[in-house]
Amino acid sequence: MTNQIYPCLWFDGQAQAAAKFYCSIFKNSKITADNQMVVTFELNGKKFMGLNGGPHFKFNEAVSFVVDCDTQEEIDNYWSKLTADGGSEGTCGWLKDKFGVSWQIVPTVLPKLLSNPDKAQNVMQAYMKMKKFDIRELENA
Template sequence: MQKIVTNIWYKDNTAEEAVEWYLTLFDDAKITSSIPYVEDAHGAVGDVMVVNFDLAGQSFTAINGDDSAKHDHAMSLLINCDSQAEVDRFWDAFLANGGTEIQCAWIADKWGVNWQVWPTEADQYVGGPDRDGAVRAVKAMYEMKKIDLQGLKDAYEGK
C-alpha cells in the first residue's frame, strides 16, 4: 500500500465520472475499490462515496462531496511527458473534455482539478547550466499555456 495517497474531492457526485475519464488517459489505470455511503450523510445510502484508483502506478482516492472545497493550481497533479507529442495528447484531451488552460503547463480539468502537463526535456532549458539561456527559457515559458518544447529550446539557445 502506498503510504501517501492523493485525495481529491469532487462536488455534485462527479467522482465516478472523473475517475472513469482519467482511466482513458493512462494505459495502466484502474479502479481498485469503491466504498458506498452507509448512512445518509452527503449522499444516498448505497451510492458511491469513495473511489480508489491507480494512474501510472500512483494511488488516488476520489470522494463525492459537496461544494465546500475548491481546487486551485497551488496543488496540482504533474504529468511528466517524454515528448511534445505526449504533451499534446494530454493537453488536447483535457481541453476536449471541458478543461481550462491556465499558464506555464497548468490546465484544469472540467471538475476543477489542476494538472501540469510537462515535457521532462524542458528541465534542461529552464534549469540548464547556461544562466542567460535559462532566463530566456523561463521568460518564454511564462508566455505559454501549453508548453512548446521547441520554443523553450530556441529561447535557451538564443534563437
Template sequence: MRRIVLARRRTLIVRRVSQVRLTVGKHCPSLGVREVRAADCGSARREGLSVSGTAYTTCLWFDSEAEAAARYYCEVLPDAVLGEISRMGDGAVLMVGFRLGTQEFTLLNGGPRFPQTEAASISVSCSGQAEVDRLWDALLADGGVPSQCGWLKDRWGVSWQIVPRELMWMLSDPDPGRAQRAMAAMLTMGKIEIAELQAAADADGDAGALSEGRGP
C-alpha cells in the same frame, strides 16, 4: 556494587528486548526480531506501504462525479488503473480509488462545499511534444480551462501541470544564459511548446543542443 549495576543493566536490556518482541508480534506476528531487521524494505515500498504498514493516498474532493472523473483519467492517462468503488446504502458512489503509476488516489463525492483550486495540482512529466499535445487536449476536453506555464484545469476543476521533460533539461542547462532564455519563453506560454523553447534557448546561435546530445 559493580555486580549490582551490571545486574540492573542486564534486567533493562531483557525488558527492552521483550518490548521489541511484543511490538513486532502485534504488527508482524509471523516475524521474529531477527527477521524484521533483515526484512526487505523494498517489498513494502512496492506495495505502497512503509515497513510499519503505513500507506499514503492523495484524496481529492469532488461534488458528485468522482466515478466519471476516475474512469476518464484511467482512459486518457498512461499507467492509470481504476481501483475499488465504495457506495453508500442507496447505491450512490462515495469513493473511487485509482492509481497513477505508483501513486494512489481516492476521489471522494463530498458535495459542493470544497471546490478544487490551483493550490494543489498533479504534475505529469511527458516525453515529446506529441504526448504533451495529447494530454493537454484530453484534459481540456468538455469544459477544461487552460492557464499559463503548462497548467490547466480539467472539467472537474482539478489542476494539472503538463510538463515535457525537455523543459526541465533546458532549465537545468549549465549555461545560465540558455536556461534563462528558456525560462523567459516558458513564462509566455500556455501549453508548453518544445520547439519554441529550444529556439529561445538557441537564440545566441548555439543551435540544436538537444539533438546533439546536450540533454541528459
C-alpha cells in the same frame, strides 16, 4: 503496504466520473474499488481516492498534478484530453480539467534548459508567454 500515502480528491458527486475520465487518459490505470461515496483508482500505477463529499470544497491551484512528458506528442495528447469537455488552459503549462483539478503538463527537458546559464533567461521568457509548452520553441529560445 502500510503507511501508504496517496491523495484524496473531494468531488461534488462526480468521483466515479472523474476516476473513469482519468483512467481513460493515463496508461497503466484502473479503478480498484467503487461505491457511492468513495472510488479508489490508480493512474500510472499510483493510488488515488475520489470522495463524493458534496459542494463544500472546490479545487484550486494550491494543489496540482505534474505530468512529465518526454515528447511534444505526449504534451499535446495530455493537454487536449485534460482540457476537453469544459477544461481550461492556464499559462506556463498549467491547465484545469473539467472537474476543476489543476495539472501541469511539463517537458522533461525544461530543467536542463533552465540550468544552462547561456539559455535560461531566454527559455524563461519564452515559456512565460506560453499556455501549452512547445518543446521546439523552448529549445530554440
